[in-house]
Amino acid sequence: MDNINNKDNNFQKLADLLFPDVTHTPDYYEEKYPYRKLPSKAEVTRMAPSPTGFMHLGNLYSALADERIAHKKGGIFYLRIEDTDEKRKVDGAVETIINVMRYFNIEFDEGAGFEDTGADNAYGPYFQRQRVEIYHAYVKELVKKGLAYPCFCTEEELEKTRKKQDADKVLTGYYGQYATCRNLSFEEAEANIKAGREYVIRLRSQGSPDGEIIFKDSIKGEVKLPENIHDIVLLKKDGVPTYHFAHAIDDHLMRTTMVIRGGEWLASVPIHYELFNVLGFKMPAYGHTALLMKFDEETGGKRKLSKRKDPELSLDYYRKDGYHPYCMKVYLLTLLNSNFEEWHEKFPDKDINEFPFSVSKMSQSGALFDKDKLHNICKNELSALTEYEMYDFLHNWAREHEPEKCKTWFKDKEKMLGILRLYMGIGMKRRRKDFIYARQVFALISYFFDFEGEEGVQEKDPFRFNSSIINEVLNEYLKTYNHNDDNTAWFNKLKDIADKYGFASDMKAYKKEPEKYKGNVSDIAEIIRIAITGRANTPDLWAIVHVMGQEQMESRINKVLGQQEN
């Protein structure tokens, strides 16, 4: 009995030695951060990035899930910055994160960066580095209970035992008999500290090697995992917590009810399980999302998105190319909830935020990022905009990414609107679907503007006839052209050209006996189209000429005629 008391006493002494300045107890914080008063079923979720400022599609993917889960039932979605690793810090990252999320229409209710915005922010601070005294209070408590201890092992020593474990083919790590600092006496620890040796604080794991936990994941269902037996690091030598420990404290104190995170975290659930247990916290619900995958050209297989290897999947990239945020959201939602696509098609006019998002409908296996699908969605969504919305979207994008064109192309608003109407098929029976993203749109319509600088014919859309035919057709076209012709009269002239040079003006006749002709009226139109626009695919030619004007059209054709003669 004396022995036990003595031991407890030593833990208390150790705790005071380690954390002489910690005055608050866990109870203080429990009271300071009470349970949130929220409607029933409302979830509290969060996004918790490290402040590198780099975000890729995968981050948006799970942030969107978090946001939907919180906001569909009046919950809270907040931003916490996990800046415990000094090396990862990048200036301005928080602003970047908030701005990127805002670009995609994902708003936080509170958190980092919202200190002066009138948000409640009652559960802050939201930067982990500003929370060290909180972490210390809890660690001190653990030390006092004998559930944590200082470890003085150096990196070299750790490396040495790891190698030995490897050689012996046993589990690597700091646990059991390998956890040498576990049983240091108070006096030894005290001597080490007085000698100025650096140390970390480790958990004294209570797990057993053949223990098993059954964990219920909101997405994956029941998962059997081995108990944690590692004496994991709680506080690094600079006194800052590791991710695991900070996660337990923060999500408990910030009263998070559901943690949606990437599947790469599933393997550390046993650690979190023990941590919550040892701290006396109730675990939040967890949903481990399937990772968004990418086809790897090198290996010919799938792998998770990597920020180093896939810069083209960074959210910045999508902004730079001018993908409309709404389209991105629709795409991600179709990946996130398999029934979304159907719902969206059924109720195209409903706000996508009204979709009953469901965690249980989330995919189990990793979806391959599919650019074709994204583009298809972009085409569809963009074709539903008005020309004015499109104008504003392009204008805003250009202001940031194409400042030159922003000045020149948008000088004549009516002209630009005319082009957009033409390309979007506004006023036609059906909308066209040519537009995918801003940069692509600019490339599509460039011939209306960069007329002088650009060469006539783009390589991928070359003429399919020889130059003498092209010359004949173009010359005849210019000769007979009358800017006052209406669409029908204009097209009849194309037919005349067809007849004159051995092309079929009647499609049905052509189909019956194609060998009798050089081609058909469609080929005539193609030649003229390519000459004027440099492209084989454009909207109605007559309309194009009436937006660009006769002069520009003629100048363009003459230029091609000049090239053909050389």
Place this chain on the structure above:
RNA sequence: GGCUCCAUGGUCAAGCGGUUAAGACAUCGCCCUUUCACGGCGGUAACACGGGUUCAAAUCCCGUUGGAGUCACCA
């Protein structure tokens, strides 16, 4: 390698013991069309393999194989 998760067409996916195995993207063909598109119709194409359980298996169980994730004083 240990542990874990996953496995339906090229891609995303419905499917929860009995289906002609949906749908979307991509692809191909036809139709519509005075040119480009849009649109309409149709085609090709899948339950990884092997054992069970069952009257009946894509569906449940066990193995195999394959893919992915993770094993830090990074998150």
